Amino acid sequence: MKLLRMIGVGALLHTKQLSRSPFEIATALIVPVVQATLAVYLFRAGGEPGRLLEAAVGAGLMGVWSSVLFGSGGAIQNQRWQGTLEMIMLAPRPPALMILPITLATAVTGTYAMLATLLWGRLLYGVPLDFAHPLLFLLAVPGCVLGLGMFGLLLAATFVLMRNANALTNTLEYPIWLVSGMLVPLTVLPGWTGPIAAALPTTWGARAVHEAASGGPVWPSLGICLAISLGCLITGALMMTYVERRARAAATLALA
């Protein structure tokens, strides 16, 4: 109970800290509009105007992923810049518990990206918000967000070790959302991407959300997403303990 409260309070306060950043606010205002526009025009140009909701949901998922990826990488780097990374690592708790609230907070702010993208899609382009399973959609999105938050912990483990974590985040953004089928169906991608896609929680999370929006069995995809994410959480937690020790040996917790 104490642990859950700590994670809850941590995620809440990190969300508060993130949502007050002028950069985050500007990004949150602009990016969903851009992504909604791109997705809608992409599908219109492809002669599939009937799948505009799918396009908007896909664009929203890209927003959630970007938020988790840049949030996890950026948050660790921000903690380092702020001088708070050392302070949280000094707490007498397993290091993963110090980082999980941060990645969850980035996933929560990512949820906003999904909502904003759908809203802009509706307001600017008249995307019909006719969800096949509206209630399941409301469940699939937080489920996917939670899964990505846990995946974020695994990413964050590597970022703790790297002083220039930003470089890694930049190279991971597009390949992951492409391979996960967030916007483009997996069937149009080369066959060798299949196993990679199957191993990523982002693929199953995106599939669950798409199925909730356009129709299909949501539960299996959501279940697989959460199962893989749980695996990421456990691996991330173990890695974080190892990485924290490495970081103390290599002196990378602080900027200098």
Next chain:
Amino acid sequence: MSEYAIEAAGLRRTYRSRTGWLRPQRREVEAVRGVDLTVGNGELFGLLGPNGAGKTTTIKLLNTLLIPTAGTARICGHDVVTETREVRRRIGYVFGGDRGLYERLSARDNLRYFAELYGVPGREQKRRIAELLELVRLDGRENERVEGYSRGMRQRLHIARGLLHRPKVLFLDEPSIGVDPVAARELRQTVADLAATGTTVLLTTHYMAEADELCDRIAVIASGTIQALGTPAELRRHADGRQVLEVEAYGVTDAQLATIHTLPGVREASVTVAGAAQVLTVQSDAGVDVQADVLRALDGVRLGRVSARQPTLEDAYVAIVNRVAAPSRPLEAVTA
């Protein structure tokens, strides 16, 4: 309970870094080169030294943020490498400067977050936070965002954060850096109060007056090793047999300072800038009157007040640090 709050034996730390890809250069910096010290329970211990002497690295080795390259350290009897969590339960860490806080959160939110991290029981949190806000005189401003705080207020919030879980040992790394004199005096009072209640404090500072006023014992560290250790009175004896001449001047050149260094009886000479003026401080043997020679060496320089005085702790500190043999050779470039 261990006899000592802090024990370090043969503590060493080498930083290794690598730059470049095609022809990588590996660098090694030996920041701490064998520190031995013990600090008793409830003692207020000072660690003095110039920039780059190894003060912060020593603190980070003791508070588990860094792993020693060699040697051992124990806090309240617990090893800093193998019993990390036990050590962390017992320590608080406060460092100087603007960083280390969540700027866009209020002081209360900052404290609430760290109270959770440090395992302060939920039912006790509210009372403890209120108590600490009052202690550091931030009550009434606790709901404002930290980004609007002055440096002194941030520093006080750092202290409150460091005390949330009632640590037995508190590490204060240059807490008064950049803080105005009034705030620094308040800070000293807070530190003295803490020590009076039995908290062991390890303080690093550049300010001699601060160390002199607060510390039971002081270690002077330079080039990664402890050069002198004792009570302020004991350390002052390192300047015994000396007298100090201070000259306010405008435009002392390096060549003139070098000449003063070579005068008979002169042990140390340094120039510090105070506003528009320079203050030339010359330490000499007590039996030798160097004033006339010094003034002659300053021929052509506009002079202000000239005064002679007894050595202070600061003079002793300068004497100890300057006595450190040959300049340190921290950098050793090795081509891979």
